[in-house]
Amino acid sequence: MKTIRIGAGAGFQGDRIEPAVDLARRGELDFLIFECLAERTIALAQQARRRDPASGFDPLLERRMRAVLPHCAANGTRIVTNMGAANPRAAAALVYRLAREMGLSTRVAAVTGDDVLDRIGCHLLEETDQPAAALGERLVSANAYIGCGSIVAALDAEADVVICGRASDPALFLAPLVHSFGWAMDDWTRLGRGTLVGHLLECAAQITGGYFADPGFKDVPDLARVGFPLAEVSADGNAIITKLPEAGGMVSRATCIEQLLYEIHDPARYFQPDVVADFSAVTLDEVGPDRVAVAGASGTPATRQLKVSVGYHDGWLGEGQISYAGANCVARGRLALDLVRARLVDCHEHVHEERGELIGLNSIAPDRMCRDSKPNEIRMRYAARCVDEATATRIGEEVESLYLCGPAGGGGATKSAREIIGIASALIPAEQVVTSYEIMEGQDAPA
Incomplete structure (x- = not known):
């Protein structure tokens, strides 16, 4: 059965770079995913873009791409990331220029459309039950959590690097699976399983022992060299979570359970832009050293309401x-x-x-x-x-x-x-959020 190897290159903006380089160099990955955005991160990025229209993307973007692009190009590993933050197009243009500087023919795409500042005013804020417009000049940003649709389209267009802004964290991982396996966007079971894979990988070392470690209670080997996780995903959406053999840290049923429960309110209804995932019947089994098989996720149709971070x-x-x-x-x-x-x-x-x-x-x-x-x-x-x-x-x-x-x-x-x-x-109807992608080429990637 065909499997896709997909790795986590970062779990937050300030994450370590070395474990991602290790995965890019010897992980035999199909995809490497960098998840670097938090709620406040993108608001701060929008502020930076207001001060300088050429900025607004992840400050570590250049360092990360310089470190991994040569390995990814050599090994056929494609990259998906939300490091575009408030300015995906400028981020993609930068990566395009870096690739050319390094002599790589890397095809880079930018996914846009998550910025909904111009249409959030009439929508109610959950915290105050007042329209966002009531904030007046205090309003800085409004970014919808988009799904995987335009990321998939960019991958279908043979992009080697896809850079977006405020996508849902699991959607970054779901998109390569939809693209690779040709899943239908109403195959709720497989979308739910792909969302589970994304949720387990999205925090990087959190599932390989980094956030798990508690000396004397939950000891983790060689934590100084903790590696980032990867998943071997089959066409049915079930997967094995693992890490590189020589990397530090550990993958166990316990580390996977802690990450499974992370940020989950109702495990039977995990709301995502593409699907409402159901993790209530998930099974986790240790099938070898640092190898945990995960199965049993499912899903139901998405609500067609997107969360907006204001x-x-x-x-x-x-x-x-x-x-x-x-x-x-x-x-x-x-x-x-x-x-x-x-x-x-x-x-x-x-x-x-x-x-x-x-x-x-x-x-x-x-x-x-x-x-x-x-x-x-x-x-x-x-x-x-x-x-x-x-x-x-x-x-x-x-x-x-x-x-x-x-x-x-x-x-x-x-x-x-x-x-x-x-x-x-806030919530916004999905039909009010139109995303698209563009490939950086020549004049489309200004200096």
């Missing part, structure tokens, strides 16, 4: 941190917090909310803090969401001033002020 300006974050160590460090840290709050009292009308904490004592679970705890060191952090940049800047300045105007022994102060991008969700 980004909006939500003020400014001002933050400062300073460390205290040795005897009585907790009391000195608390005094430092009291001093900062007292000195910022005149800023209250410019502050939406504030938070002060002692990292190492109460920053993660403040309601469960051990009152008798006497750590050897703590780090005071004070942060506030502010109306304007000036107030946010002052937050950090007041913390930094504790060097000489606060408790004894403070050190290692840091400060920052940055714009906050909030994220909201």
Whole structure:
């Protein structure tokens, strides 16, 4: 039976590059998928594109492509990625030029159409039940989670690299399977199974032990050299999840179960643009070292409603941190917090909310803090969401001033002020989102 080998090249924007190079070099892959977008990532990318129309794509795009393109070209491995973020066409043009620079005849396609900022205004935000237009000038971006249709079309047009923006994460993996096996777009069972494969691979090392590891409870071998996963997928959509034999990490039934449950609300109804996947009858069986067979997924017709990630300006974050160590460090840290709050009292009308904490004592679970705890060191952090940049800047300045105007022994102060991008969700009818692809060629790939 024909099988497709499909690998995960990244699970988020800042993921390691070396495991992807390893897969590209010796993984004998048909496809290598880079999933690099989160909700806030694309809103920030839209901001960057507003400042510079030639930007707005993944900042690691060039490094990743320089590292893997020669291996992929030599081995016949094709690439699908959402590293186009807010500007897939500019990203594709860059990869086209890189390929030519390296002497490769790589065929590069851009998939566009997920940007729906011009038609989101009348649609309600789930968080507020108000139309997106109510955000006014605070509205920054609106990107629909598109399905695999135009990615498949680009692959059918013999693209070696397909770059899109806000596609659904599993759709990046589903598209090569639809293309390779010729699945019908109403074959709900196979679409559901392909979505399962995509969901298991989309977070890369999360399924090979990276996010799984917990020393003494869930030990993972050679985690420093953790490899990224790959799937051997058969024409019926069932698959074996594995990794390269010499790569670090592990693939087990337990690692696969944790990833299967990741971000799943109702396992019988996992809403995707192409299908509503049903994972409720999925089976996972260890069939060899680092080899887990997954089967039993199915699906039903998609809802024809697409999720939209809406980004909006939500003020400014001002933050400062300073460390205290040795005897009585907790009391000195608390005094430092009291001093900062007292000195910022005149800023209250410019502050939406504030938070002060002692990292190492109460920053993660403040309601469960051990009152008798006497750590050897703590780090005071004070942060506030502010109306304007000036107030946010002052937050950090007041913390930094504790060097000489606060408790004894403070050190290692840091400060920052940055714009906050909030994220909201909406639904948009699928017929309002029209995607397409274009192949970068000659004048279509400007410098």
